[in-house]
Amino acid sequence: MMAARFLRRALPALRQTRCYAEVASGSPQMSFTFASPSQVFFKEVSVKQVDVPTLTGAFGILPAHVPTLQVLRPGVVTVFGDDGSTAKYFVSSGSVTVNADSSVQLLAEEAVLLDQLDIAAAKANLEKAQSQLAGTSDEAAKAEVQISIDANEAIVKALE
C-alpha cells in the first residue's frame, strides 16, 4: 500500500503536461528532528529522505509526505542527506510524527549508530533470550523476554 502511494507521487513527474511534483505549494523542505533522551542527532535539518521501521511496516518519508503518526519498532533508520550522504541508526522504539508543514519529528527511546553495534554480542544475547523464553511461564516476564528477542533479532538482521 505504501509502494502504491510512492508510485502515485512519482508518476506526475513523468508526464510532460502537468509537473506539479517539482514545485510543491507548501514548503518543499523537510525539517527533520531526530533525537533520543540523551542525544540529538538531527535538529530541524533539511534532508532528502528518511526510512523508518514502524509497527505497521517500514516506509520512507520524503518532503511533502502526508501527515501521519506512527510508532517505531526495533530496526534501522536510514537518513539520506541533501548532499547524498546516508547515515544508519538502530532504534529500539519510539514515535515518528509527520506534520502538515512537512516537519518530521523522530523520537527514539534509544538510538545508536549502526557501526557501534557488535553482531557477536547480539547473537549471544538472542540465544540467551530464546532459551529464557522457553523457561519462563509468567506473562509479564514472557512479554519482556519477547521484547528482548525482537530487538536482538532486529540487530542481527541489521548487521548482516
Place this chain on the structure above:
Amino acid sequence: MFARSSALVFSPQCGQVRNMATLKDITIRLKSIKNIQKITKSMKMVAAAKYARAERQLKPARIYGNGALALYEKADIKAPEEKASKHLIVGVTSDRGLCGAIHSGVAKTIKNEIANLTGAGKEVMVVNVGDKLRGLLYRTHGKHIILNCKEVGRKPPTFTDASIIATELLNSGYEFDQGSIVFNTFRSVISYKADRKPVFSNDVVANSETMGVYDDIDADVLKNYQEFALVNILFLALRESSASEQSARMTAMDSASKNASEMIDKLTLTFNRTRQAVITKELIEIISGAAAL
C-alpha cells in the same frame, strides 16, 4: 556606664534585648555562624557542580521534549470546552528544600488552577512528583491528590523515572480528559519560571478536528503514541525542573553565605568592642583601687 547599659537594654535595633552580652555569648554565636557559613558555602559548591551537569543534560532533553510537544502545537489540539471534563494536574518539584521559591511557585500555580477549575464545576485531580509539593498541598487540597512520588531530586532524572511516573499515572484508573504538567522551566542561572504544558487523553486527540489531516491512524497506534508522548513530556519537565532547582539552590546558598559573612563582620566588631570594654573596666577597677590606697 549604668546609663549606657540601660540604653542597650531598651534599644532593640538588632531585634533582640541584650543584657550586656558577655564575651562568652558572642564567641559561641560567632563560632556557630562561622560553621553555618562553611556549610552554606559547600552546599553552594555542590549545587554548582550539579547544576553544570543538569544544564548539560537539559540541552538534548529540551529538543527531545519539544519534538514530542510539536504535534500538540501544530495540530492545535484543544479539548471541547462545554462538557464537564475531568482534569489532571501533574506538579513536578523535588524532595529537598533550601532552593528559594521553587516549590512554592509550583504549589501556587497549582492552587490557582484548582480554584479556577472547581469554580467552573470541573473535577480535578493532582499528581505530586516530589515530597515538598505533597507537604505544601495535602493540608488544604488533600482530597485532590491521587499519586505521590518520592525520592525525586537525589539523582539526576532519567527516562526510566519518567516512564515509571507515567505508568503509575495511567494505571491509577483516573480517566482524565485533559490536563497540564506544572514545572519550573530553566531560563538562566538566576531565573526560572513556573510553566504549564498540556496533556490530552486519547479520546480528545482522536476527536479533534485537525487530527483528520493525519493519515492512517488506528486506535492502537494512537494509544502507543500518546503513552510515549506523555513519558517524553514528563521527562522534559523532570529535566527542566532539576536544572532550575540546582541553579536556585546555588543562588540561595550564595546569598546565605553572604548574609552569614555580614553577620560575622558585625559580630566581630561587637566582640572587639566588648573585649575592649571589659579590659577598660578591669583597668579602671585596678587604678581606682590603687588610687584608694
